[in-house]
Amino acid sequence: MALDFSGQNLRGRNFKGQDLADANFSYADIRGANFTNAxxxxxxxSHAKAGLQRRWAIFLVLVSWLLSGLSGFLWAVNGYFVSLIFDSKLDNQIGGWIxxxxxxxxxxxxxxxxxxxxLGVFAVTIAFLVAAGTGNAIFIAAAAAFAVAFAFAFAFAVAFAFALAFAVAVAGAVAGAVAVAIAVAGAVAGAVAGAVAGAGVGTLFNIYISWRAMKGDEKHSLVRNIAVTFAATGGTSFRGANLTNADFTQATLKSTDFRNTILICSRWHQAKMLDRIRPGSTYLQNSQVRxxxxxxxxxxxxxxxxNLRGINLQSANLADASFIGxxxxxxxxxxxxxxxxxxxxxxxxxxxxTGANLTGAFIEDWGxxxxxxxxxxxxxxxxxxVPTKEDPDPLRKPDNKREVFADGDFANFIKPIFDTLDxxxxxxxxPRAIAIAFNNLAENHPEAELEIVAMEKRGNDKILLRAKTATGSDKSQLSAEYFDDYNQLKALSQSQQLLLIEKDSYVNDLKNMLTTALGQPKFYTQGDTNMSDISGINIEGSSNVSGIAGNNSIANLGTxxxxxxxxxxxxxxxxxxxxPGIKELLSQLQDAIIQSTYLPEEEKTEALxxxxxxxxxxxxxxxxxxxxxxxxxxxxxxxxFTGLPAVASLVEAGNKxxxxxxxLFGLA
Known part of the structure; x- marks a missing residue:
């Protein structure tokens, strides 16, 4: 029976490694709880409250204020160095300008x-100045380098305040106050104004960088990542947990660790503060996906x-969205x-x-x-x-723009065949021998659940018959038995074959279908649906499917x-x-290549x-x-074409x- 923790105070509880499948934590307070590897x-x-316990939050805020004060002091030092521009000594003036x-x-x-x-450009600049200069000015520049190198720490401090959901103004004000106090206390001979100005400018600069970082600006992702990592320390941990089908609807999730979790079909509808978590390498790392x-x-x-593997987008509005690749x-x-x-x-x-709306979708090579x-x-x-400017609605199915799929037709049209006997x-x-042999095979092996799902004419007198089979059927044995029977039936006289056909209307119908297929210039059939030009469908996981999709030569030829x-x-x-122009001549050449009975499939592909x-x-x-x-x-x-027999129709077509x-290309 599933455990029920709904509405309970679970702050700081340790559930590490436990089996809590289907447990109910709705409306529970799970701040600081440890679900690692559970x-x-x-x-x-749903509606649970994750994040930091109060004592951890207070500790982290104090650390952020400490960093703010340190940063303010360093910016004040920078302001003091800049104020040396107005000093009477030349070396000090040079150092100030530097x-x-x-x-x-x-x-x-x-x-x-x-x-x-x-920081990278700053380090290079300082290295160049040190290499190029001498004297007291270089000492001042080096001091400035030290100050700037640590000044950006305040950006993290303000970002921490963001991540902890405390007012930025608090951390900024503290940093400013500390900076001004230190600047006044440590200033000398007219440098007070410079130190105070430096602290003020640095504070505003860091607040801006922090704000951009927490708004998701990729340029400042380093600040944001460090801030979120800092803010999640001591927070709720789902690290390494299996959260398949877990429901976080309207849960508050700031300062939560989701690194290395399994998030297959987890639900996040209206979750709060999902941008304040540690996502690791899961799909939650992308702000647009969140x-x-x-x-x-x-x-x-x-x-x-x-990489949206396992994402839960049930009932989502994804109209006109692009999921290419x-x-x-x-x-x-x-x-x-x-x-x-x-x-x-x-x-x-x-x-x-199930139940999705795919009307007008572009399914080129989908997997x-x-x-x-x-x-x-x-x-x-x-x-x-996929449409282009030249062809805005390429290869529409159904082909007739006045027709649409009836309910259930699309699945029957597009559903791939993965376990077939070719x-x-x-x-x-x-055709008579094929019909009789296949019927005999189906009767002898009812466990194989043989069902003809497709047939394809190859050249003028070749045909591929494809039958769906039950999972685990020995297709090699079925094929050998079929062709043994087929070859024996071919040796019978027409009258003997007709006697066999007359006994079974199914055999007669199948024979007629095969005869029709052989009489068509191009023919594909799947079930009761005639199909053409469907090679653009990419069906993964099947090495047996051909003529419809796959990576074999026939699929390549169709593509x-x-x-x-x-x-x-x-x-x-x-x-x-x-x-005839280039279009007409090339169309004739294309047809001649496809219909050639002498040209192997690989060479047909190359010719096309x-x-x-x-x-x-x-x-x-x-x-x-x-x-x-x-x-x-x-x-x-x-x-x-050189290697083909002189009697080959493709040779004649090529010569013409x-x-x-x-x-037409001006090459004659």
């Missing part, structure tokens, strides 16, 4: 690039290549609005998209797997490519073929129907790459650089088309 799977921390110049450089670089850069988690509003935001594996995107979202190369392994949950996805249409026929395809088509569509049509290069060059065929590209591509194509293409 199992908090499914734990409820200090002033060094401070100006330090201020300028720090404001523009951050404290780390400011904002998204708290508000659920990510419309039009850019999450390019972000992002990792959303194991994320909870239930009922999220992903309409028009860019999901190019987005990793979605194990992601829950769905067999664990991606697509149940109840709402989607009227998608785009298989039966490739490349010699004298016999490059689609890219060639896109490039060709960007070329203008011929003005004279009887005189050259056709794509010609299409790109065809945009400006008279430019010398484009002509060189075209000449190289034509030479490569001739080399590829390549000279005509060369002429």
């Amino acid at each position: 199992n908090l799977t499914g734990a409820n921390f 200090t002033l110049i060094v401070l100006i450089v330090f201020f300028f670089v720090t404001i523009r690039q951050g404290i780390a850069a400011g 904002q998204l988690l708290v508000t659920g509003q990510g419309q039009d935001k850019n999450f390019y290549r972000e 992002a990792d959303l594996s194991e994320a909870n995107l239930q009922d999220a609005d992903l309409s028009r979202a860019k999901l190019k190369q987005t990793q979605l392994d194990g992601t829950d998209l 769905i797997t067999n664990t991606t949950k697509l149940h109840g996805v709402r989607c009227e249409y998608v785009f298989m490519r 039966l490739y026929h490349n010699q004298g395809v016999d 490059i073929s689609g890219n060639v088509s896109i490039a060709l569509n960007q070329l203008p049509d011929a003005t004279d129907a009887e005189k 790459e050259q056709v794509k290069a010609l299409a790109e060059a065809g945009k400006n065929p008279q430019e010398s650089t484009k002509q060189k590209t075209a000449k190289t591509a034509i030479t490569m194509l001739k080399g590829i 088309l390549l000279p005509a293409i060369a002429k």
Whole structure:
């Protein structure tokens, strides 16, 4: 039974390493509590109050005031050195000017690039001055260097005050007061004004840097990180804990340590002070992601290549957001609005998209797997490519812009096949024998749960039959048994085959489907849905899927073929129907390459790459650089076609088309 700590005072309690799965900590005071390495799977921390215990907060504030006073003193020293500009001794005047110049450089670089850069430039400047000068002026400059090197400590002090949620004015006022007091007490002969001014300017400068750091300015992240680390000392610790599915809705989380935690599907809606935590390397380190988690509003935001693995964005508004190259594996995107979202190369392994809205999303090369949950996805249409100015709605599916997916159709259309039996026929395809052999295999192995999910014509007389199988099926054994039976059936006479077919309407239907497939110029089928040009879908985790996706040569062929088509569509049509232009000639060449029965898949891919290069060059065929590209591509194509038999249709097409293409590029 899950433990119930709801509403309890748990300040300073030690839960290190304990199993607290599904425990209820809602409304509890967990300031200073230690949950290091605990199992908090499914734990409820809604409305809980984390952070520092009062004694730790007081101690840290005192430390911040001490640093403030030290910083004020050092700025006063700087002010005193600058005031030596008005001294009667020349060496002192030179030292004063050196200090002033060094401070100006330090201020300028720090404001523009951050404290780390400011100190770096400052150190180089001082090193140069020491190497170049002599005498008392150098001593003063060195003293100034010492002062500035420690002066930035006040920036941390003020940042600590921010992180601890105490008024910045308090720390600033203390620093100013201490600085002025020390300046007055230690000033000599008219240097009081300089010391006081130095303390005032330094105080204002540090307050500004601290404010920018705590506002999330990346230039001053060093200050912020140190401040947050300081402020989290002694606070609530979840370091190394398993917080899978934990709920932090409306919890107060300042000064909390989340380093090395497991945050899969943890909920952060309306959590308070999430920007005051130690996030470590988790997705909480990104300020934009934190904002998204708290508000659920990510419309039009850019999450390019972000590691969002395991993030919980249930019901979030992600319309028009860009997740190009992002990792959303194991994320909870239930009922999220992903309409028009860019999901190019987005990793979605194990992601829950149940009920999500994907209408208008761009899914080029997205990484769905067999664990991606697509149940109840709402989607009227998608785009298989990311839009460009030239093509704002590339490869829309469904192809007819007047059509949309009905409820449930999108999942059936896009759901990948990961455990398939691929039966490739490349010699004298016999549709009757295929239909009978497959039916026999399904009847002999009901445990394999064989189901035809796709078929693809290859060349003029080759076909790939793909069947879904139950998990763990021995596909090697199934394939061997199938082809043994198939080859025997091929040897039967037509009349004998017809007798077998007549006994089973399923076999007859399958035979007719295969016959239809072989009669089409290009044919893909998945279930009851005819499909074309779907090679842009990237399905990870499968080495068996081909023709639809994957990293095999067939997938590469489909991908490059689609890219060639896109490039060709960007070329203008011929003005004279009887005189084909570059677009028409290259389209004919593309079809000849794809349909060639003599050219291996790898060489087809290479040939299509050259056709794509010609299409790109065809945009400006008279430019010398484009002509060189075209000449190289034509030479490569001739080399590829050289090894083919003279009777090959591709050889005939090449002999006819390549000279005509060369002429249009001015290469004849």
